[in-house]
Amino acid sequence: MQLYDPTASGAERTLSRAGALAAIEGKTIGILENGKLNAPEMLREIADLFVARHGCTIHAVYSKSNASAPAPAETLAQAAAEVDFLITGLGD
Amino acid sequence: MPFDSHRIHDIPDDLLAAIDYCYEQGWTDGLPVIPPVLDRVHAMLAYEGRPPEAVIATHPATTLQLTVHAAAVNAVMAGCLPEYFPVLVAAFEAMDKPDFNFHGSTASTGGSAPLLIVSGGYADDIGMNADVNLFGPGNRANATIGRATRLILRNVFQMIPGISDKSTQGNPGKYSFCIAERARGNPWPLLCQEQDYPEGVSSVTVFAGGGFCNVENHGGNTPEQILGSVADAMANYGCITLGQSVVILAPEHMRIVAGAGWSRKDAQEFLFAHAKRSIEGMKSVGKYRDVEYDKQHGPDAHSLAQPGYIHRGLGPDDILIAMGGGDAGGHSCFIPSWSRGRGSIMQHKPIGVCIDCN
Numbered sequence: 001m002q003l004y005d006p007t008a009s010g011a012e013r014t015l016s017r018a019g020a021l022a023a024i025e026g027k028t029i030g031i032l033e034n035g036k037l038n039a040p041e042m043l044r045e046i047a048d049l050f051v052a053r054h055g056c057t058i059h060a061v062y063s064k065s066n067a068s069a070p071a072p073a074e075t076l077a078q079a080a081a082e083v084d085f086l087i088t089g090l091g092d
Numbered sequence: 093m094p095f096d097s098h099r100i101h102d103i104p105d106d107l108l109a110a111i112d113y114c115y116e117q118g119w120t121d122g123l124p125v126i127p128p129v130l131d132r133v134h135a136m137l138a139y140e141g142r143p144p145e146a147v148i149a150t151h152p153a154t155t156l157q158l159t160v161h162a163a164a165v166n167a168v169m170a171g172c173l174p175e176y177f178p179v180l181v182a183a184f185e186a187m188d189k190p191d192f193n194f195h196g197s198t199a200s201t202g203g204s205a206p207l208l209i210v211s212g213g214y215a216d217d218i219g220m221n222a223d224v225n226l227f228g229p230g231n232r233a234n235a236t237i238g239r240a241t242r243l244i245l246r247n248v249f250q251m252i253p254g255i256s257d258k259s260t261q262g263n264p265g266k267y268s269f270c271i272a273e274r275a276r277g278n279p280w281p282l283l284c285q286e287q288d289y290p291e292g293v294s295s296v297t298v299f300a301g302g303g304f305c306n307v308e309n310h311g312g313n314t315p316e317q318i319l320g321s322v323a324d325a326m327a328n329y330g331c332i333t334l335g336q337s338v339v340i341l342a343p344e345h346m347r348i349v350a351g352a353g354w355s356r357k358d359a360q361e362f363l364f365a366h367a368k369r370s371i372e373g374m375k376s377v378g379k380y381r382d383v384e385y386d387k388q389h390g391p392d393a394h395s396l397a398q399p400g401y402i403h404r405g406l407g408p409d410d411i412l413i414a415m416g417g418g419d420a421g422g423h424s425c426f427i428p429s430w431s432r433g434r435g436s437i438m439q440h441k442p443i444g445v446c447i448d449c450n
Binding site: 069 | 102105106107119127128133153169193196199243247249250381434435
């Protein structure tokens with residue numbers, strides 16, 4: 001008996017992570033908040049720890065209009081150009 | 093010829109062992125599947141004009157793609173007959189529209205399930221149930237088209253419970269959630285007509301449904317009484333949001349509403365106007381948010397949005413109303429949107445025809 005495979009087909013995809021920063025002292029931070037209740041407050045609290053402990057600077061808060069959809073490509077491109085690292089996460 | 097000879101599994105010629113093999117591969121929803129043997133998949137493909145490698149939908153986060161072929165394989169596994177396949181294809185074309193956001197609505201803790209509502213003659217052509225036990229078991233087309241939707245989400249898009257599907261509780265519709273709009277005795281235009289498809293063209297509407305709420309009313313005799321009980325269900329504190337709604341009116345309720353001369357638009361406006369909670373009430377349960385109130389009462393506010401209240405949805409058009417179910421019984425239902433807002437907007441597509449494609 002022969003069965004077709006029901007899973008997705010197609011070419012193997014190569015995914016990679018951004019390289020880790022060698023150090024975080026003095027780096028510029030971006031915050032990507034997802035629009036959920038308390039998300040900006042929670043993420044800013046975290047960013048403030050980096051400011052206090054590592055002399056980082058908070059450059060910008062980027063927002064998603066839809067918490068459950070991927071961030072728009074232009075938002076990510078803008079953040080990549082403007083900050084050294086981005087803090088994001090679910091706030092609820 | 094096989095579509096992709098590298099993705100064929102050669103197994104012993106034993107049907108029960110093949111069913112077990114599908115379990116072992118992690119290809120099922122927990123229930124046994126029909127092993128996707130080649131000739132059954134080819135028969136399914138015969139109902140689609142595009143080549144097997146044509147892409148129907150793409151996952152926005154992972155870029156995994158649903159091809160016609162993969163859809164056919166999963167349709168066979170769910171138990172679909174080939175003539176059901178155009179409904180399944182149209183459903184995923186609708187879900188592929190960005191505003192449906194099928195990644196979020198299938199990954200979220202909210203646990204929604206895609207509800208498919210088939211409208212028009214095609215539902216009768218393939219023997220769908222729009223009548224007694226509408227949402228229940230017993231009809232092959234309803235059950236297997238809905239089930240195939242789930243199998244595709246699981247097998248193709250890898251929405252695996254506990255890994256990429258993080259539903260806190262899920263809902264029973266995640267096994268199968270597919271109905272037909274009842275045409276027999278329906279006093280209103282069918283959804284496919286309201287959607288402006290040409291005469292004779294059927295449609296499927298997809299909605300990320302957050303569950304099922306029965307609305308019982310055997311005592312009401314006026315549209316206001318019947319729809320008042322529906323509006324109360326829509327405004328319960330557990331699910332009132334700015335999200336959309338689906339209301340399936342039982343024929344008994346429809347006779348009261350339409351018999352008094354009410355149109356679909358009249359009913360939508362009544363439900364929007366009455367499905368509401370006060371700001372104080374929303375605050376009392378910790379669910380009030382300024383941004384949501386402002387969105388509903390800003391410059392684009394609908395004229396029926398009452399100051400001081402949060403209504404369900406942004407306007408009457410956010411409430412889909414259709415008729416379905418058996419003749420007897422004052423049991424309608426309200427199906428809330430996924431989660432807390434407008435993360436997914438319902439979509440529709442024609443079945444088996446290409447109207448707005450290139």
